[in-house]
Amino acid sequence: MRIYFNNDKKINRDQLEKLYNDVEWYAYTQDLEVLQQAIEQSLEVISAWSGEELIGLIRVVGDGLTIIYIQDILVLHACQNQGIATQLMQQVLQKYKNVRQKSSIDRRCPDVRHFYEKNGFQSCDKGSLVSFAKMD
Template sequence: MSIQYIESSVYEEEQIKALYDNVKWTAYTDDIPKLVKAIEHSLAVITAWDNNKLIGLIRVVGDGYTIIYVQDILVLEEYQNQGIGSELMQRILYKYHDVRQKVLLTNDAPDVRAFYEKNGFHSCDNEGLVAFAKMKE
């Protein structure tokens, strides 16, 4: 298997929908045109491909100078635990290595926490920081 990583701004709705549906992020796929617009307006998007099949994606928002926010990182279930997510993350972290604040918000599960800690992130509750979020009701 030879995975290709591409920074791009061209996306096919069907492949985007298949990827997000596969990882059960259906809140996004309820409105595919909105999701595609969100991806297109991201600061950066790096995708992972197995031949012509979209298997992973990371996207960040922010200003790219003082802060980036990792909005989405996802890999098809059948390709998980093969280092693809870490490779996507490392490519983004390299691209924005000079940015002071690299932030993300995710669910608190042991495997999720382990993934982000492995990639150099620290939980705010362990660093004397506090994080707040207001979600649409």
């Protein structure tokens, strides 16, 4: 499978719905207009494509100078474990290498712990960091 990456934030709503539903992130697809607006208003979006099919995406919010927050990183189930998420993450980390604070919260732990650790992230439950979240 030949994969290419794109930085265009204008992504077809049906493609977004298919990707987010495939990874069971249904909260995002309850209102597709809001999802599309969130994508377009993000600091950075890198998408992964196989032909015309959206197969992965990473979305970054923040100021891009002192903090970035990796809001979403997802890959179609059929395309997982092929290094696509790692390539997406590495592109973000390279672009924002001078940003001191890079954060992400992922509810799928411990399934994704290894992924974040191999990309240089430290779990807040294992060090001197503390993380708080308010989910409404």
